Amino acid sequence: MTTDPTPEPTPPVAEPAPPTAEPTSTSADGSIVDWGERSERWAGVRSETIDLAGTAVHTLWADGPEDGTPQLLIHGLGGSATNWIEVMPGLAERGPVAAPDLPGFGTTELPHPRASRIPANVAFLHAFLRKLGWSRAVVHGNSMGGMLAVLLADRAPERVERLVLASPALPTARAKMYKIHPATLLRFVPFLVPGVGSLAVRAMQAQLSPEREWEQTAKFLHGDPERVPPELQAIGLENLAAGRDDAWRREGLVGAAESLVSAMLRSRELVQAVEEIHVPTMVVWGDADRLVGRAVIDALEQRRPDWQLTSLPAVGHVPMAEAPSEYLDAVRRFLDAG
Template sequence: MPEQPLLPESRWTDLDGPVHYLDFGGPADGPLLVCVHGLGGSALNWAAVGPTLAQTCRVVAPDLAGFGHTVGGGSRSTTVQANQRLLHRFLVEVAGTPAILVGNSMGGLISIRQAAQRHDTTAGLVLVDPALPPEPRALPDPRVMTVFAAFMVPVVGRRLVSRPRDEASAEKAAHDLMRLCCADPARVPDEVVELHRELAGQRLDYPDVDSELLTAAQSLFWVLADRRRFAAMQRAIDVPVLLLHGDRDRLINIGAARAAARANPHWQFEVAEGVGHVPQLEDPEWTIEKILGWLAAHPDAADVAAQARPSVRFRR
């Protein structure tokens, strides 16, 4: 059973602006896992699995630009491309390389890009319901299709993501996100839900969070629209890959994951039955079991990630 989710050490670093991340700790000689959250998420998305993984691994999770406590705006863009560059700097200057990237949703897409384009920084990939091009024959969830279509029309998208800025709306937003991402939100540990609610309240004072989310969402759709380039990126990955996917994911239909697994038969593919878009929150025990089992089956990747160190001086 996972440990009770506790808020890990909160840290900051300066990467052309403040970047917040959570350090779950772990043994100094353990493999380095860098956990990358998805669209609308934060480093807290790993709070249900981080403490247990940190018993044998070093585990850190950054807030990408525009999410959690890392603000965007100004010269700091919140696009997929810009956040990949931010992740690269975080790996090289703060966390260390080569690391095992554990990416969920948009974070999975960013991790795929990082592994394909910056081979020296990754020792392995764990993709948890990653953002993938949809299967043409898959029927999208009507609610999700409506939201995604609105994101592509700036005026409508801004109206959709904008909301009152008060504690009640923050709590509702946190619970709405759980309902959208989970097949059964009641399975998410209460402590983790409370952490997300507190973060939503803290973000009430952050400027431009709505436009930053919209920018990130639009860039995500354009990246996924280039199916040929995306397939080439997957083929360029030369490290072991574990692909996890909930079979009741409303946001990324499991058909997309099955297609990726067929196209990359050397990847290990595991299905979380009765689980939605965030298995690491909805079924942390299953997620931990699969990750630790995969690490045990790939000792070379784990050994390489155990040697991960920053290549420039650490900056808090």
């Protein structure tokens, strides 16, 4: 795994305004049509609903050159398509960009109880690419989305031109599992036993207000939460608060978390998929990531020394949100390398 020169970190945002959940310009179904109305940085990004086998899939879309290579963006556990919104206009300089809300997240409802689990999501993404008519795409995946991107490339290699894995949820060597951050273990241990994770989520929501839960989540996910623009923080709070209103959202989160933990413990399929990928692949990782630690990156370097690594100093688990300029620079170098 080769290493890019490490870019300078973006200076912290000075005294960001606290996130709010004020309503914005919306369509009749409640989705924002033009995200540029909310922030000029997001001009050109719009919401679309794509019917996929009877499921209304909320998708963020950015147009790009018709002769460019499309890019598919896959969010992580507990996230949504908006995790990618800071980098979508930049990525769209090279071709059309689509970021769907996975089933059970954002505003894409669960079509069936198991739809948010890992195998179902891989099938969903394959069907999504076919629905868009994209024969080849650059696939980006963050966290759980990185795992899904790897499995998608293994299942449908003809559809994936390149992979960009942002802090991917992939296994480390069992002998190194003691290096997992204690806070990460505390978050995921309840999902080892079916039903316990759901109880833990309910208890946490009863104990903490949405604002307090968001504050704790942001501190855990980001190397420096103040680097995340206040508009994006506001969206995070809105998504989190909405997740308390509908039973299907909790069901989607718990199902995905249980499935992710199971896939990590039964890691043979993931390891095999990593070893068999034949497309150019880059890993973008923040060295302040508490979820995907150095041990995971070391394991990937050992298994795939040909993969390119871009390490971002003092950045956490969602680099495209916390350090979008550095993320875009890394992707441009990777794509320009041919």
